[in-house]
Amino acid sequence: MIRLVGILVGLGFTFVVLLAFVTGAYTAATEEVAETAEHAFHEEAHGPEAGYSFDGVFGTWNYAQLQRGYQVYKEVCSACHSLKFVAFRDLAQLGYSEAQVKAEAATWQVPGINPDTGENEMRQALPTDYFPSPYPNAVAAAAANNNAIPPDLSLMTKARHHGSNYVYSLLTGYQQPPERMLEDFPDAAPGTGLYYNPYFANLNLAMAPPLTSDGQVTYADGTDATISQMSQDVAAFLTWTAEPALIKRKQTGLPVLGFLLFATILAWFAKKQVWADVKPKRRKD
Amino acid sequence: MSFPWAKEYTPQNGVMKFFDEKLPLPRFIYNAVGAGYPVPRNLSYFWNFGVLAGFFLVLQIVTGVVLAMHYAANTQVAFATVEHIARDVNWGWLMRYTHANGASFFFVVIYIHIFRGLFYASYKPPREMIWLIGVVIFLLMMATAFMGYVLPWGQMSFWGAQVITGLFEAIPLVGPPLKTWLLGGFAPDNAALNRFFSLHFLLPFVIAGAVILHIWALHIPGSSNPTGVEVKTESDTVPFHPYYTAKDGFGLGVALIVFMTFVFFLPNTLGHPDNYIEANPLSTPAHIVPEWYFYPFYAILRAFTFDFILPAKLWGVLAMFSAILVWFFLPWLDKGPVRSGHYRPLFRKFFWFGLIPVMAVLFYCGGAPAEEPYVMISQIATAYYFLHFLVILPIISSIERPDPLPFSITEAVLGSDKKAVLGENAEPVAT
Numbered sequence: 001m002i003r004l005v006g007i008l009v010g011l012g013f014t015f016v017v018l019l020a021f022v023t024g025a026y027t028a029a030t031e032e033v034a035e036t037a038e039h040a041f042h043e044e045a046h047g048p049e050a051g052y053s054f055d056g057v058f059g060t061w062n063y064a065q066l067q068r069g070y071q072v073y074k075e076v077c078s079a080c081h082s083l084k085f086v087a088f089r090d091l092a093q094l095g096y097s098e099a100q101v102k103a104e105a106a107t108w109q110v111p112g113i114n115p116d117t118g119e120n121e122m123r124q125a126l127p128t129d130y131f132p133s134p135y136p137n138a139v140a141a142a143a144a145n146n147n148a149i150p151p152d153l154s155l156m157t158k159a160r161h162h163g164s165n166y167v168y169s170l171l172t173g174y175q176q177p178p179e180r181m182l183e184d185f186p187d188a189a190p191g192t193g194l195y196y197n198p199y200f201a202n203l204n205l206a207m208a209p210p211l212t213s214d215g216q217v218t219y220a221d222g223t224d225a226t227i228s229q230m231s232q233d234v235a236a237f238l239t240w241t242a243e244p245a246l247i248k249r250k251q252t253g254l255p256v257l258g259f260l261l262f263a264t265i266l267a268w269f270a271k272k273q274v275w276a277d278v279k280p281k282r283r284k285d
Numbered sequence: 286m287s288f289p290w291a292k293e294y295t296p297q298n299g300v301m302k303f304f305d306e307k308l309p310l311p312r313f314i315y316n317a318v319g320a321g322y323p324v325p326r327n328l329s330y331f332w333n334f335g336v337l338a339g340f341f342l343v344l345q346i347v348t349g350v351v352l353a354m355h356y357a358a359n360t361q362v363a364f365a366t367v368e369h370i371a372r373d374v375n376w377g378w379l380m381r382y383t384h385a386n387g388a389s390f391f392f393v394v395i396y397i398h399i400f401r402g403l404f405y406a407s408y409k410p411p412r413e414m415i416w417l418i419g420v421v422i423f424l425l426m427m428a429t430a431f432m433g434y435v436l437p438w439g440q441m442s443f444w445g446a447q448v449i450t451g452l453f454e455a456i457p458l459v460g461p462p463l464k465t466w467l468l469g470g471f472a473p474d475n476a477a478l479n480r481f482f483s484l485h486f487l488l489p490f491v492i493a494g495a496v497i498l499h500i501w502a503l504h505i506p507g508s509s510n511p512t513g514v515e516v517k518t519e520s521d522t523v524p525f526h527p528y529y530t531a532k533d534g535f536g537l538g539v540a541l542i543v544f545m546t547f548v549f550f551l552p553n554t555l556g557h558p559d560n561y562i563e564a565n566p567l568s569t570p571a572h573i574v575p576e577w578y579f580y581p582f583y584a585i586l587r588a589f590t591f592d593f594i595l596p597a598k599l600w601g602v603l604a605m606f607s608a609i610l611v612w613f614f615l616p617w618l619d620k621g622p623v624r625s626g627h628y629r630p631l632f633r634k635f636f637w638f639g640l641i642p643v644m645a646v647l648f649y650c651g652g653a654p655a656e657e658p659y660v661m662i663s664q665i666a667t668a669y670y671f672l673h674f675l676v677i678l679p680i681i682s683s684i685e686r687p688d689p690l691p692f693s694i695t696e697a698v699l700g701s702d703k704k705a706v707l708g709e710n711a712e713p714v715a716t
Binding site: 002003006007009010011013014016017018019020021023024025028033057085090151154155158159160161163201242243244245249250252253254256257260261263264267268270271274275278 | 326365368371372378379382523527528531532534535537538539541542545546548549550552553558559561562571588589590591593597600604607611614617618620657658660661664665667668671672674675676679680
């Protein structure tokens with residue numbers, strides 16, 4: 001009885017899903033799927049040719065690069081983008097001394113209150129403060145940016161596929177829309193206040209190219225500030241902001257795996273020894 | 286319970302003797318997973334995964350309790366507290382990655398455990414109850430994992446909760462009010478996050494209770510084995526300790542190596558980048574997908590695209606739940622006298638060339654965007670999934686001619702079992 005009911009239920013579901021298949025197949029056969037501009041012109045993110053110092057199992061931070069990247073964030077990105085999960089004290093991890101962190105924090109203004117009157121006012125940041133948002137609220141951010149709110153950058157490299165490469169590709173990827181795209185997909189032409197970038201999910205984004213000329217930032221360490229250099233530096237910096245423990249994680253993982261490998265080999269021999277008396281011996285004859 | 290030749294627990298010293306008289310916990314452990322539990326001697330490494338599942342349950346509870354000390358279930362701060370754990374809590378990033386990947390590995394291990402049960406038909410008498418409790422555990426795990434994924438309050442958390450609770454809306458008449466009641470509002474918000482956190486904390490302990498019942502039920506008939514032939518004599522078994530503690534120890538080592546590789550080197554590979562964006566009810570992600578371990582059932586849900594009498598969405602919901610509920614009926618759908626797939630030529634073919642590839646396809650299609658050809662492929666796979674369990678299995682178990690079984694487990698291992706055939710005192714016969 002239960003099997004009869006089961007067979008009927010099974011055939012029922014099969015019938016309905018095959019009905020859906022037939023209608024789907026009919027639609028697929030009779031209606032052509034329109035090619036989209038995103039599908040035809042979107043490009044996979046790629047990193048700088050030399051890769052990043054933090055790539056791979058043995059990767060490490062390049063502190064000089066992180067400091068340069070911080071400079072790019074401070075002088076360019078921070079005009080529109082917040083970094084709300086990072087505190088100034090975290091900058092000590094980039095190789096700055098305590099005094100340098102204090103001095104660096106003091107170059108930023110954060111919202112505070114007047115200790116005497118309680119009035120709202122801006123004050124110098126302390127190492128315990130978090131990076132301030134450039135806008136007082138989301139409405140102000142949208143109003144200043146053609147209705148597109150600049151996203152917080154703290155987690156950007158973890159919030160996109162191949163994040164470190166994505167940031168680099170996006171910053172270096174601004175270009176004129178290809179002629180072929182404008183011919184085939186006139187609707188995909190960037191509208192007012194939008195800029196073509198094949199690495200952005202729907203090809204046109206509201207952010208104007210932020211890095212427009214070589215030497216836009218004057219690096220303290222004398223590194224030649226090409227657009228590619230600034231892009232990879234800030235991508236490295238944002239990789240750090242997204243996961244400050246990245247290198248510690250990898251460096252902890254290696255001994256953990258080494259220990260587990262050793263313990264597992266021991267466990268294998270222990271298992272062999274324990275089972276020696278009950279495992280059938282291979283007969284010689 | 287257990288076999289007459291099971292070793293008796295003898296307390297070794299005064300303290301243990303004291304315990305044994307007042308509260309025989311050591312004896313209980315000894316009989317459950319110690320030398321007092323005789324286990325078939327021929328178990329393969331596929332029998333490792335029950336112990337591994339137990340390990341991951343404990344790992345999830347331990348890391349989860351620590352995370353709960355630093356997390357706050359409030360939509361205003363939930364996302365930030367998760368970042369606080371990853372950035373400011375000592376070794377918080379390790380706790381969080383272990384917990385997040387631990388959930389994935391719990392499912393990896395449980396899927397292998399379930400499919401081992403399916404291949405060796407472990408659900409057949411006398412082990413139906415073990416199987417039924419196991420399916421309940423799986424359902425509890427799915428509920429726990431789903432609610433846990435909502436807690437970080439990222440984009441996929443929010444929209445996953447929106448989609449999954451939205452499924453209840455498909456139920457006629459009571460659906461919409463039921464959804465509102467479950468969420469404590471019209472959309473996932475603070476009320477939902479709070480109750481999900483409460484239940485996410487509670488359910489693992491319910492699972493632990495169900496696991497105890499699962500193991501209790503296991504100890505009545507004893508463990509199954511790859512031949513499917515029941516234990517006959519003492520030479521068919523070895524004590525759980527030290528034989529299977531040693532074997533499981535090695536298996537656990539291998540599992541931990543793979544697991545820790547993910548935790549330390551690929552911690553976000555099994556997750557979704559969108560969950561690092563804070564939940565935003567005004568911005569829908571391009572592709573809403575659940576965690577990877579729900580993909581097969583998500584593919585089945587989305588395979589029903591045609592309104593046949595009932596709305597397509599209701600068909601999808603019914604099919605998705607039925608896809609798991611059908612497992613409850615397996616002991617009565619598969620009537621064949623032989624358990625192990627090794628001795629069932631027809632069953633084996635449908636298992637390896639039907640069910641396994643179809644599950645792989647459903648896994649793939651569940652994570653793919655809802656567009657052709659993935660929908661059509663998952664429709665064919667869904668049809669086979671239901672046919673396999675509800676039509677093919679009952680039929681082949683009636684018409685199949687199984688291969689000859691070994692006389693006993695000992696014979697299967699050693700090639701002969703003279704003692705069992707000729708009696709305890711038989712002399713070995715020269716051949």
